[in-house]
Amino acid sequence: MIDFLYYLIKVTGIFGILYVFYFAFFSKLTFHGLNRVYLLSILPLSLILPTLKIEFGPNIPISKGLPFLFNDFGTAQGHGIQADSVNQFDLNSGNLILMVYSLVFLLFLTRFLRSFFRLVQIKRQSTNQRIGKFTVIRAEVSSSFSFFKWIFLPQHIEVETANQIIEHEKLHGSSYHTLDVILVEIFVAFFWFNPIVYFFRKDLKSVHEFQIDQLLLKGRMKTSDYLQLLLNNLELSGTTAAFCNSFNGSTIERRVKMMTKTKSSGWKTVRYALLVPLLAFITMAFCDQSGLAGNIPDISPVKPGNYSKMSGYGYRIHPITKEKAFHYGIDFAAKTGTPVVATANGVVTRVVFLKKTYGKLVEIDHRNSYVTRYAQLNDFAVKEGDQVKKGDVIGYVGQSGLSTGPHLHYEVFKDGKNVDPRDYLTK
Numbered sequence: 563m564i565d566f567l568y569y570l571i572k573v574t575g576i577f578g579i580l581y582v583f584y585f586a587f588f589s590k591l592t593f594h595g596l597n598r599v600y601l602l603s604i605l606p607l608s609l610i611l612p613t614l615k616i617e618f619g620p621n622i623p624i625s626k627g628l629p630f631l632f633n634d635f636g637t638a639q640g641h642g643i644q645a646d647s648v649n650q651f652d653l654n655s656g657n658l659i660l661m662v663y664s665l666v667f668l669l670f671l672t673r674f675l676r677s678f679f680r681l682v683q684i685k686r687q688s689t690n691q692r693i694g695k696f697t698v699i700r701a702e703v704s705s706s707f708s709f710f711k712w713i714f715l716p717q718h719i720e721v722e723t724a725n726q727i728i729e730h731e732k733l734h735g736s737s738y739h740t741l742d743v744i745l746v747e748i749f750v751a752f753f754w755f756n757p758i759v760y761f762f763r764k765d766l767k768s769v770h771e772f773q774i775d776q777l778l779l780k781g782r783m784k785t786s787d788y789l790q791l792l793l794n795n796l797e798l799s800g801t802t803a804a805f806c807n808s809f810n811g812s813t814i815e816r817r818v819k820m821m822t823k824t825k826s827s828g829w830k831t832v833r834y835a836l837l838v839p840l841l842a843f844i845t846m847a848f849c850d851q852s853g854l855a856g857n858i859p860d861i862s863p864v865k866p867g868n869y870s871k872m873s874g875y876g877y878r879i880h881p882i883t884k885e886k887a888f889h890y891g892i893d894f895a896a897k898t899g900t901p902v903v904a905t906a907n908g909v910v911t912r913v914v915f916l917k918k919t920y921g922k923l924v925e926i927d928h929r930n931s932y933v934t935r936y937a938q939l940n941d942f943a944v945k946e947g948d949q950v951k952k953g954d955v956i957g958y959v960g961q962s963g964l965s966t967g968p969h970l971h972y973e974v975f976k977d978g979k980n981v982d983p984r985d986y987l988t989k
Contacts, residue, residue: 566660567659567660569612569613570663570752570753572611572612572848573608573609573612573753574608574753574755574756574758575848576607576608576611576612576844576848577604577608577753577756577758577759577762578756578758579840579844580604580607580608580840580844581604581758581761581762583836583837583840584597584600584601584604584765585765587833587836588600588833588834589765591826591830591833592772592776592820592823592825592826593826593830593831594769594772594773594776595773596831596834597769597772598742598766598769598770598773600834600837601762601765601766601769602742602745602766604762605745605746605749607841607844611841611844611845611848611849612848612849613849614845614849663755666754666755667751667752667754670750670751670754671751674747674748674751681709681712684699684701684702684703684714685697685699685701685712685714687701688700688701688702689701693728695711695735696711696712696713696728696731696732696735697711697712697713698713698715698724698728699712699713699714699715700715700716700717701714701715701716701717702716702717703715703716704716705795706719706727706731706795707731708731708734708735708740709740710735710738710740710741711735713727713728713731713732713735715727715728723791723794723795726783726791727791727795729778729782729783730774730778733773733774733777733778734770734774737770737773737774739770739773742766742770743763743766743767743770746759746762746763746766747763750763768816768817771817772817772820775788775817775820775821776821779821785821785822788821789818789821792814792817792818793814857906857907857908857928857929857930857932858906858928858932858986859905859906859928859932859934859974859983859986860905860906860986860987861903861905861906861952861953861987862894862905862987863894863902863903863904863905863934863936863970863972864894864896864900864901864902864903864959864970865901865903868896868897868900868901869894869895869896869900869969869970870895870896871895872892872893872894872895873889873892873893873895874889874892874984875889875890875891875892875982875983875984876888876889876982877889881966882964882966890973890980891935891937891971891972891973891974891980891983892971892972892982892983892984893969893970893971893972894959894969894970894972895967895968895969896959896968896969896970897959897968898940898958898959898960898961898968899940899958899959899960900958900959900970901955901958901959902936902939902955902956902957902958902959902970903952903953903954903955903956904926904934904950904951904952904953904954904956905934905952905972905974905986906926906928906932906934906952907928907929907950907951907952908926908927908928908929908932908934908949908950909926909927909929909947909948909949909950910924910925910926910944910945910946910947910948910950910956911925911926911927911933911946912924912925912946913925913942913944913945913946915962916937916963917962917963918963918964919963919964920935920937920938920963920964920971921937921938921939921960921961921962921963921964921965922937922938922939922940922941922942922957922960922962922963923935923936923937923939923963924936924939924942924944924956924957926950926956931976931977932974932975932976933974933975933978934972934973934974934975935971935972935973935974935975936956936957936970936971936972937963937970937971937972937973938959938960938961938962938963938965938968938969938970938971939957939958939959939960939962939970940957940958940959940960940961940962940968941957941958941960942956942957943955943956943957943958944956944957974986
């Protein structure tokens with residue numbers, strides 16, 4: 563559940579960066595088709611990028627210069643022996659947040675569905691005229707708008723004006739602008755808490771209008787006639803369903819400025835190449851870097867030379883029960899009080915004393931797919947919630963649990979599954 567909230571935060575961050583980038587570099591260009599593609603691509607990119615996982619082998623050096631913005635958030639699920647792994651977050655608060663989020667999401671979804679059924683009802687109760695692939699609907703509506711191949715017109719509108727508006731709305735339908743808007747409305751329902759999505763929705767609809775205006779002015783209508791048409795229909799503006807394309811859907815002032823603006827030079831399309839480094843930065847900053855240098859448990863938890871022997875991972879005869887059992891970690895036999903260090907950067911999520919099994923135990927979440935566990939400690943040097951770096955002392959060797967002598971019991975988990983720590987001991 564907390565993981566889902568983190569995901570929403572990451573999506574919101576990526577969405578905001580991509581939208582601000584559009585506003586800063588592309589919004590004033592007349593490449594309306596490219597701008598439409600860019601705006602729509604923000605939706606899948608912001609949803610997918612947080613789920614990507616960058617994974618490097620333990621021996622691959624990685625640049626440490628880039629700030630990885632959201633990777634200190636970590637994961638919510640526990641790993642290993644306990645079902646009640648300690649989190650830094652209050653689960654009750656998380657549940658309350660999720661409940662409020664879900665309630666508002668359902669309200670948005672309900673409003674969306676009601677608007678759609680209202681549209682169907684208006685169509686059934688109105689006069690319908692088939693024109694090619696389109697259906698023109700004369701209805702009790704305050705403004706002209708379209709929904710896929712349905713074109714809604716106020717009943718009192720003049721024939722000549724109606725024909726001009728129909729041409730406009732036909733282009734919306736042929737360009738599948740309604741599909742764009744529906745996708746955005748669904749996105750808004752999920753991310754209603756993000757104020758940027760409402761500006762995004764408005765800008766996408768504006769780009770739709772800029773596209774259609776540009777197409778109509780390419781030989782279909784004179785600029786002066788089209789501007790007069792827009793001015794004559796100012797009084798027809800009104801509330802329509804959010805997922806429809808309204809004839810007056812964008813502010814007239816913005817549309818007039820864009821129509822009379824000098825066409826952007828072709829070389830300015832080079833600006834779109836800036837997306838490559840931007841996406842590289844976002845990917846590194848927001849996705850799951852399971853293999854970042856410092857975040858892989860690739861050093862020995864006991865300094866070489868400070869332990870006398872090491873027992874391995876796998877099946878063995880248990881030294882106390884004398885029965886064959888699987889050993890889920892490796893043991894470092896060392897003197898009581900020998901320092902134990904964190905094998906990677908991370909956050910201490912568990913500091914506990916399990917007298918009859920692991921003894922004094924420290925668990926570290928490395929904020930990727932790795933978790934490490936250090937057991938049979940004589941004493942702790944950290945507490946829950948501490949941020950630790952690779953090589954920091956977290957405790958001292960002992961025999962505080964089920965043990966025949968002082969040693970460190972060390973385990974590694976990857977993606978919640980126990981793995982052989984020896985595969986990662988490269989240093």
